[in-house]
Amino acid sequence: MSxxxxxxxxxxxxxxxxxxxxLESRADRRPGSVVLVASDRENAGALDxxxxxxxxxxxxxxxxxPTGCGLAALLREHRVDFIALAGFLRLLPKxxxxxxxxxxxxxxxALLPSFGGPxxxxxxxxxxVLLSGAGVSGATVHYVDEEYDNGTILAQWPVPxxxxxxxxxLAARVLKVEHVLYPRVVxxxxxxxxxxxxxxxxxxxxxxxxxxxxxxxxxxxxxxHAFGL
Numbered sequence: 374m375s376x377x378x379x380x381x382x383x384x385x386x387x388x389x390x391x392x393x394x395x396l397e398s399r400a401d402r403r404p405g406s407v408v409l410v411a412s413d414r415e416n417a418g419a420l421d422x423x424x425x426x427x428x429x430x431x432x433x434x435x436x437x438x439p440t441g442c443g444l445a446a447l448l449r450e451h452r453v454d455f456i457a458l459a460g461f462l463r464l465l466p467k468x469x470x471x472x473x474x475x476x477x478x479x480x481x482x483a484l485l486p487s488f489g490g491p492x493x494x495x496x497x498x499x500x501x502v503l504l505s506g507a508g509v510s511g512a513t514v515h516y517v518d519e520e521y522d523n524g525t526i527l528a529q530w531p532v533p534x535x536x537x538x539x540x541x542x543l544a545a546r547v548l549k550v551e552h553v554l555y556p557r558v559v560x561x562x563x564x565x566x567x568x569x570x571x572x573x574x575x576x577x578x579x580x581x582x583x584x585x586x587x588x589x590x591x592x593x594x595x596x597x598h599a600f601g602l
Contacts, residue, residue, distance in 0.1 A: 376405030376563035379453040381433075381444075381461040382412050384495075386419025387548065388459035388480060388555055393426055395556035404564040409451040411444065413437065413463050435463070444469060455563040458517060459555075462494055467519055475569045477517040478562060480555040482547045484529055485513040489522030499540045499547070510534050510543060512550045514558040516569075527567070528558050528600060553593050557602045 378396075380389045393407060410423035411431045415438055423430035429451065434441035445468065448456070456469075458479040470477065481489055483498045488510075493501070502510045511531040516524035532547050561567040596602070 375403045376455045376565075377408045377451065377453050378405050378455045378457060378559070378563055379409040379411065379448060379451065380407055380419070380423075380457050380459050382410065382419035382459040383414050383417055383462040384419065384460040386410075386417065386422045386459065388551055389419045390422055391552040392457060392459070392556045392559055393422070393428075396560065399560065404560045405455065409447060409453055411442070411447055413441075413461070419459065433463075445472075448472075455559075456517075457555075457559045457563075460494070464519075464521060465517060470517065470519055475516055476563075478527065478559060479515055479517050479522075479524070480551050481513045481515065481522050482510075482544065482551065483513065484509070484511040484531065485515060485522055485526060489513075491521050493522065496540050496544060499543045502534060503538060503540065503543065508534055510547055512547055512554055514555055525569070527562065528554060530554050530596060549589070550592065550596075553589070553596050557596065557600070561600075561602060 380392060382389050389410060396404065396406060407428055409429050409431065410419055411433050412420050413433045413435045415432050420430040420432070431447055432438045432441040434443055444466070454476065456473055456477040458477070465477065483489065483502060488498050488501050509531050511529055513526055514528045515522070515526045518524040530550050532550055534543060
């Protein structure tokens with residue numbers, strides 16, 4: 374059965390676009406489709422991407438948007454059975470977490486549990502990585518629970534931190550990995566191929582040998598091979 378996926382985003386929606394593009398490339402296998410995009414920000418670029426793709430787009434009720442829609446009602450209306458957070462900056466209500474056990478995932482631009490938690494998003498994460506002197510950063514896909522960046526880790530992929538890196542250059546390198554890793558993990562979990570107690574190692578041995586692979590095609594091959602995707 375094809376999964377009905379909702380993507381929640383607060384920003385430009387580049388990970389949303391990566392998910393849409395990947396699912397479209399797999400349409401013959403019908404692993405799932407995005408049936409709703411919602412944001413807590415009226416001007417989020419993710420909403421524009423959804424509208425251009427013909428996907429229902431909604432603004433969520435918040436202090437910024439008091440006339441917005443309630444999340445629980447939206448999910449029921451669109452018969453959503455899986456949720457992917459893509460740069461969504463709000464903590465999900467506990468009742469949503471309870472209603473979708475092991476059916477909500479998020480991507481974080483660092484190797485959790487390091488550089489995560491409340492207030493750690495976007496450039497703040499990369500700045501903290503650089504200030505720490507860490508030699509490696511990366512992307513993490515994890516289940517979502519009641520705390521920020523705290524759920525069980527599904528998959529991680531390392532990204533080198535270079536001596537001359539800036540926040541912008543490191544962010545771009547990590548985002549490149551996010552755009553490959555996240556859609557594939559979303560599809561694997563949403564389709565049921567990966568389950569909570571039946572999935573590959575979060576950090577496959579092959580990842581240690583892929584730190585310097587800059588070519589996108591090679592990166593895709595390495596990630597798909599490492600996780601059996």
